[in-house]
Amino acid sequence: MKLSVIGSGYVGTVAGACLAEMGHDVCLIDRDEERIRSLQRFQVPFYEQLLPELIRKHAGHRLYFSTDFSGPVRDSAAVFVAVGTPSLHNGEADLSYVDSAVREVAKIIRNYTVVIEKSTVPVMTSRAIRKVMILNGAPEGNFDVVSNPEFLREGTGVTDFLYPDRIVVGSPSEAATDVMSGIYAPLLDGSYYRREDIIVPPAEPRSTPQWIVTNPISAELIKHASNSFLAMKISYANVIANLCEAVGAEVEHVCRGLGTDSRIGEKFLRPGIGYGGSCFPKDVAAFSSVARELGYRFGLLQEVAAINAEQQVRFVRKVKGALWTLRDKRIAALGLAYKGGTNDIRESPALSVIRMLLDEGCEIVAYDPAAMDKAAKEIQSERLTFAATPYEAVTNADAMMILTDWKEFAELDLSRIRKLLKYPIVVDGRNLFTPQQMETAELIYHSVGRTESPVAETLAFDATKS
Ligand code: UGA
Numbered sequence: 001m002k003l004s005v006i007g008s009g010y011v012g013t014v015a016g017a018c019l020a021e022m023g024h025d026v027c028l029i030d031r032d033e034e035r036i037r038s039l040q041r042f043q044v045p046f047y048e049q050l051l052p053e054l055i056r057k058h059a060g061h062r063l064y065f066s067t068d069f070s071g072p073v074r075d076s077a078a079v080f081v082a083v084g085t086p087s088l089h090n091g092e093a094d095l096s097y098v099d100s101a102v103r104e105v106a107k108i109i110r111n112y113t114v115v116i117e118k119s120t121v122p123v124m125t126s127r128a129i130r131k132v133m134i135l136n137g138a139p140e141g142n143f144d145v146v147s148n149p150e151f152l153r154e155g156t157g158v159t160d161f162l163y164p165d166r167i168v169v170g171s172p173s174e175a176a177t178d179v180m181s182g183i184y185a186p187l188l189d190g191s192y193y194r195r196e197d198i199i200v201p202p203a204e205p206r207s208t209p210q211w212i213v214t215n216p217i218s219a220e221l222i223k224h225a226s227n228s229f230l231a232m233k234i235s236y237a238n239v240i241a242n243l244c245e246a247v248g249a250e251v252e253h254v255c256r257g258l259g260t261d262s263r264i265g266e267k268f269l270r271p272g273i274g275y276g277g278s279c280f281p282k283d284v285a286a287f288s289s290v291a292r293e294l295g296y297r298f299g300l301l302q303e304v305a306a307i308n309a310e311q312q313v314r315f316v317r318k319v320k321g322a323l324w325t326l327r328d329k330r331i332a333a334l335g336l337a338y339k340g341g342t343n344d345i346r347e348s349p350a351l352s353v354i355r356m357l358l359d360e361g362c363e364i365v366a367y368d369p370a371a372m373d374k375a376a377k378e379i380q381s382e383r384l385t386f387a388a389t390p391y392e393a394v395t396n397a398d399a400m401m402i403l404t405d406w407k408e409f410a411e412l413d414l415s416r417i418r419k420l421l422k423y424p425i426v427v428d429g430r431n432l433f434t435p436q437q438m439e440t441a442e443l444i445y446h447s448v449g450r451t452e453s454p455v456a457e458t459l460a461f462d463a464t465k466s
Helices: 010-021 033-040 051-058 070-075 096-108 125-135 157-162 174-188 216-247 251-259 280-293 299-323 349-359 372-378 390-394 414-420 435-440 454-459
Strands: 002-006 025-029 063-066 078-081 113-117 143-147 166-170 210-214 330-334 363-367 384-386 399-402 425-428 444-446
Touching: 002 010, 002 070, 010 025, 010 051, 010 063, 010 078, 010 157, 025 070, 033 063, 051 157, 063 070, 070 096, 078 096, 078 174, 096 113, 096 125, 113 125, 113 174, 125 143, 125 216, 143 166, 143 174, 143 216, 166 174, 166 216, 174 210, 210 216, 216 251, 216 280, 216 299, 280 299, 299 349, 299 399, 299 425, 299 444, 330 349, 330 390, 349 363, 363 372, 363 390, 372 384, 390 414, 414 435, 435 444, 444 454
Parallel strands: 002 025, 002 078, 025 063, 078 113, 113 143, 166 210, 330 363, 330 399, 363 384, 399 425, 425 444
Antiparallel strands: none
């Protein structure tokens, strides 16, 4: 099928490349000339596994890039709108990019076209898109607006797109549903997974995705409800971790006992310094704001966000507990990205911890495998410097903090770290190590939701009182 994707951000680029991989002819459109030029040179402006490979595989054959809407949109059976929806100050999503993209589409289409809402938008946006289409001259009956939320995680977006648990389609008509099932047919009938040239072969015989067809408003609500639920699970795990610390329980055991109930599930119960990124914080705020507009006070979500913010404050207190005073302490910060496997620092809990410690007068030496350039632009402080390796970061530091769950941090040579640190103190906000590993390396270890080793307990200061 001929398809257009408007917006070459993270969602649009992953969707465009994956739709080409599934066998469609795709044009990825963006007003940003520089972005389009770099994609034409196979340069992906963000760190995403397999995306450069997919772009190299399909660019010029099944995947095209353009700054011009008219030709590609006119020829497309469906147009994915995947432009940005940043947060406004009051938590509402800014839909102005969606508005202007849809106005352009309305003026261009000639034949029946399905306009697919792919950006994460507040519930009922599909209705507004429909009105904008009509106001801008698109005849009713010549288009349908479908909500097709994405559930991609940054870092694993390509495999999430090609191997989804479910595909949700909020469609107002049979014609639109037919177009959508044509688009996703290679995944739904399993033919994609049997192909020889597939970018990631299936790990094991797998069932095809669940195909969930509903109306557009319900599909929009599914996206809000899914992200908020996952954020709630993380905040729940964080509260459980805090209670574990208070009573001397082990959070991993508790969360395992909790998550192995198939009604609950083990995923997204990892405690730490809280969730970040461009999705959960924004979506929790947007869902609360939608509820408020509808006259409902979604206190549960407000508490989810409050627990998340508090988790970073608690972590700073933990660092203080390990070091007694913070002013002029040199602390190594391993991790800046909001999670491992990405260079994205938006709403990163790591940066919020670093900001608080800089305010306390600490000197921070940071290392991240991918996010240092972005972080250097975001936080400008002469007390924040960057190291070329984790070992350089910890050299002569008063303590080492782990703030992002990068796989390479879990593989660090702990005895080397021990020798390089000024004091053998590690404060781990992501529970990447076991207390036993740290004890063997003779490091004093503080983590989240676990009982402290006798040494760590004896040597900790009471940060709540100082
Ligand atoms: C999230 C959702 O997982 C996707 O399904 C959704 O499509 C996407 O938002 C979106 O709306 O676009 P993403 O933000 O890329 O994806 O990352 P996640 O892997 O979900 O992690 C989010 C945050 O939660 C990270 O800061 C991560 O460190 C944290 N997290 C995750 C925890 O603290 N504990 C966990 O157990 C899991």
